[in-house]
Structure formats: structure tokens, C-alpha cells
Amino acid sequence: MDQTQLQKMDETVLDWLDDISHLVMKRVQQRMQIETKSSHRDLVTNVDREVEQYYVQHIRTFDPEAQILGEEGFGDAVKSTEGRIWYVDPIDGTMNFVKQQDEFATMVAVYEDGEPVMAWIMDITKHDVVHGGPDFGVFHNDEPLHAPTDTALKDGLIILSGARLLYEEKGFTELAKSALGYRVYGSAGISYLHVLTGKAVAYLSRMRPWDFAAGVALAKSLGLKVGTIDEHPLNMLVSGSVLVATEKTFDDIKLIQKEWT
């Protein structure tokens, strides 16, 4: 896509995010319907569904040829990364949304033939957005965002999935101990915002494609390093233990990983 098309796409999605943040902040004042999915810790609300339906409806009009891969299943059963795919996570960090009414995000990413084109992550209560793509540049709200300082693991904060750390997914404990400190925020979007803006040197979690598509796209666009710490390479259609980090921290983690594999 050319600059005009990317610009148009960015403005369009930023408008959607405005609508969605207003909608969500209004719903927070009302009574929510909360259901569980795979376990009592895997929550979904009427708001997750309403926001995904908003996305699907608007994407169908804006980009009718594209496929949509969304957390709540209102999109398509995507079988291949060929062509254009919109990844949608309507409310990322639903437990924070339900319990805190804070510290949750909405995420959108566009990929073409498996490669990132554009992505958006918004901290909804702060109305704080990081957006952009490899051929467009990355912006923090209206300001150009530059690559974070290349900081080593021992000098920075790593953000980890709480569940993976607690249930001892291989390596998580070693990484937490090797970092200057670690944090657990309960939302991939909030965690990615920390890494993209240089507040943390890495984020690692086991995630599904809609959880990591936007973070990976923006991280690559900023020159951060992206990979997996399991035996499989990054696959935009399946779950993976996805790592986004500064270059130095990525290399530190790969060295530590050699000792545990």
C-alpha cells in the first residue's frame, strides 16, 4: 500500500478507536454480563462482543476483501496467511477490565501475506495509542515514536505472563531473576505499550495471534526484536510463546535459553 492508503487506514482506525473508547467507558458505568470461557479465569463480557462486532462491521465496509481473525469469533475461520488479514482483540486484559475497570487495551493489526502492514494498541482508560507500521513509522498519539534505548536484561524491567511464571513454563523464573526486575500487568496490550515506549526491555507470554499481532507489528516497525522461546517459529495463525525485546535483551534471553534447552 502507498503512503496515502496507509494514512487513510491510520486515520480510519483511529476514528474507530475513539468510538470504541467512548463506548467502553460508557459500558463501564453500567452492569456488565460476565461469562467464563475455557476456565474461570478466562472471562468474556458483553462489551468484548460488542466491540468485536463494531470492528467486524467497520472492517467489512472499509476493506471488504480482507479476512478477519478476532478473539470472540465474529470474524472468519482463517486458514492461511495469504492476502490481507485484520487481527482484532476487542478488549485485551478482560480480567482487568472486569475487576479494575482499568489497565486493559484494544488492539488491531493488519498483515499482508503474513507480514505486518499497520497496527494500533490503545490503553482505553488513558486514551493512549501507539500506532503505525514498517512503511509508515510509529507514533505515540500524535508524536513520532523512536526505538527505545537498547538496554540489556540485567538493566531493565521484563514483563511476564503471571500464569506462565506461576506454573513454571520453562525459563520464566530464570528470566525474572536475570532481569533488574519483573512486572505482571495482566494485559498483553498494556505490556506491549510499556516495551514500545521504553518502560520495559521485554515482554514474554504464551499468546494467541490476536494477542500478539499488533505488538509484534509495532515492535518490528520500531526495530525491536521479535521471536519465540518455544521450538516453533512465530506463526501468525497459532499460539506461541512470543518474545518482544530490545536487541541486547533478546540476545541475553537467547543465551539464557541455551542453558535451559
Add this chain to the structure above:
Amino acid sequence: MDQTQLQKMDETVLDWLDDISHLVMKRVQQRMQIETKSSHRDLVTNVDREVEQYYVQHIRTFDPEAQILGEEGFGDAVKSTEGRIWYVDPIDGTMNFVKQQDEFATMVAVYEDGEPVMAWIMDITKHDVVHGGPDFGVFHNDEPLHAPTDTALKDGLIILSGARLLYEEKGFTELAKSALGYRVYGSAGISYLHVLTGKAVAYLSRMRPWDFAAGVALAKSLGLKVGTIDEHPLNMLVSGSVLVATEKTFDDIKLIQKEWT
């Protein structure tokens, strides 16, 4: 102290917090001097020291009879809880302050003969303050704050000290697994704000008096439960594994604790 005196104290300290938040946000833009204390993870900056000096100077004028117990040592060598003591943590979450320029707090508490009188916790970047005392009521900025819903551990988020969880202080892993979820924020003040405003059902960490004095005072004032999970009762002059929780969660934790002791 009577209501007029409490009101005067509250207004005075809120004015100090205004000054301090402006000072700190200005210093964030400048080059900080960062030093380590007991370990490479125990940081102090010129800003921590400057803010504590501000507090000590203003407390000496406002309440010349009182003793001051401050993290950076500009106060007194307090030997007894008799009389009035001001507990001061100028920058709580110094690692977040240095690495994130976000998610840190400043905390002040006034105790008389070991009992809480008034306390203040401010999230500095959000300029968000919870303040009050047992005979004054608790306020979230200008609004009266009421006791959070009495939620059980299995239905709420627990906030834990990352280091205590990682280095397996007795019981921390069990508590994280028993809760609906856990979070690690790296600042006692930020963690207390979550519990006081009902975003989390408990906060547990091993802390020094200036880390827990304000949180304990405000929690007691709101009707939350406060105690330790180590063998020693809460002591306002020494470190302890201090727990602040809703009543149900406190009881849940005490039941779980029976199994590990």
C-alpha cells in the same frame, strides 16, 4: 486531634503533595543521579533525597514536636512509637521511577502512640491521591471513598511483591494460585491504591515501616483488614510481611496460611 486540626493537617499535606508532584515531574525531564543502596536492585536518586528533605523541612515547621521516620534517613532515629511520628516515603517504587518515569508514589502517614491518625498516598504521574484517617474519613481526591466490596480471594486480584514471589517466601505461590489472578506492580503505594479503591482484594509484601504506614492507616480507616503473615505482629518500627485485604480475603489467606505453617 479534633476535626479542625485534622482538616488543617489534610489541607497542609495536600499542598505539599502538589509541590512535590510538580517538583518530581520537572526532575523527570532532567538528568537524574542514580545510586544503589543495599543491592543493585535497591535504587536511590537525588529526587528521592530532595523530596524527603522537602518533607522533613515542612514537617519540622508544621509539627515541631513530632518525630520523623523517613526512608532516606533525613528524619530521626526513632526508638519508640510513643508520641507523634510522621512516616515518609518520598518516592516509593524508585525502580519504576527510574526505568518507567511512571507507576511510583509518594506516601506520608501520621501515627500517635502507634495508632494511625492520617495518611496520604499519591500516584504522582496520575496526580491521584487517597487520603484520610480513622476519625476523618477517607477521600479519593475530593470524593469520599467507601469500603471496597468484601470479595473473596478466589474472586479477586491479589498484588504481590515480585521478589517475594520469585524467591519463594513461604506461601506467596499458594496465594497467587488461590486468587483469581495476581499482579506485580513494583510499588507499595501503587499497590495500596489498587486495594483501597477496590481494584484488588489484597496486597502482600515484606516491607519497612515507611512502605506500609500509609497503606495500613488508610486500609484500617476504610474497614479493610490488616495483619502480618509472619510470626510477628505488626510493629510500626520494624520490617514485616504486611497484608492488607478485604475481610473475606483476609480470612481466606489465614486459612491457607494454616496449611503452610
